[in-house]
Amino acid sequence: MRRVKDTAIAAVTAVALGSGAWLLLGGARTEAPPQPSAAQAATGQSTRADRGAAAPALPPSPPDRVRIPAIGVDAPLTGLGLTETGSLDVPPAERKNLAGWYEAGTTPGERGTAIVAGHVDNAKGPAVFYRLGALRKGSRIEVDRRDGGVAVFTVDAVEVYAADAFPDEKVYGAADRPELRVITCGGPYSRSTGYQGNVVVFAHLTDSR
């Protein structure tokens, strides 16, 4: 009887030791999201010419989904508004594979600057745009539109901006051709204030079907 009890205690101890170590080491084994290199930054005036000819603007239509094959993104889009401070609102964080678009702005494919945003992570781990910073110039971004069409954008640049020096006009400002911005959190991370900035992907319409 005593032997059985001893064996049970030994077994429980071994299991507790193993799972404790696994939980602690596993919890710490996480990675920072990828960040764009300087080579992916916009290069002055040449960005417009060297990444595919601009396609003609599409009529307005709200989008349904966004796909970025190079980084395995395929996510539905929800409409976003502004927060009280005038910054772009974000999709609900608990839905990790959900991105959003700025509904009061330009629709993707239409002439002007359309804006898409999504979380890099939530409390549980990586989210829809976790790998956005790994995107490269020339990559393709597809947006399914509610009129049944697909707007195809080509990446011109991938930049990272500090939150306290965010270039509003460059990111959100008007454009004379159909353009797209895809935004997520990025830059250095601090425990007290979170991510220090944003990764912003600049793209323009190069095809539609």
Place this chain on the structure above:
Amino acid sequence: MRRTARLLTGTALAAAAVGLTTAATAVPVYAGETAAPGGLKVYPSSVVPGDRAMVTAACGGGGSAAGDASAVGAGMFPLAPGTGDGEATGHFEVPPSAQPGTYEIVATCGDDERRVTGDLVVTLTSAAEQVYPKGSVKTGVGGALGPDPVQTAAGVAALAVAAAGGTWLLHRRARGDGI
């Protein structure tokens, strides 16, 4: 006689009850109701005279609808079942002569005659009225980086159990109880 009367009353009451329920269900839900605002959306949020606008109407059931943009002088336009959930979509052109302002666009859903409405905003320049977002976007909390606090707590608890078990076993061994 009394029994018959009671029976008759009962029957009459039952019939009345049935009548009432059928009357209640027979009344179309949307009859007499004014058009539901917000069931129709116009894209983009502000349109320049001469440009096309897209309309989505939350009709449900994947049906088509008949659009009416006569408020802005664009007349009737059709809405076809779209790719969204039960939404009908269609286009119309804002006449080049349209004056800046807000106009009510109406769609009548094909299956149940329900009317949905929404606002069209006409501006002289597309960028003028658009409100642009400002500043950075809060799209991360660091959950991909640091250890999950719950997981850490569970790990510490499991190690505490292991320590307790180990101590107990060592004590027994020291007392010569043997394993």
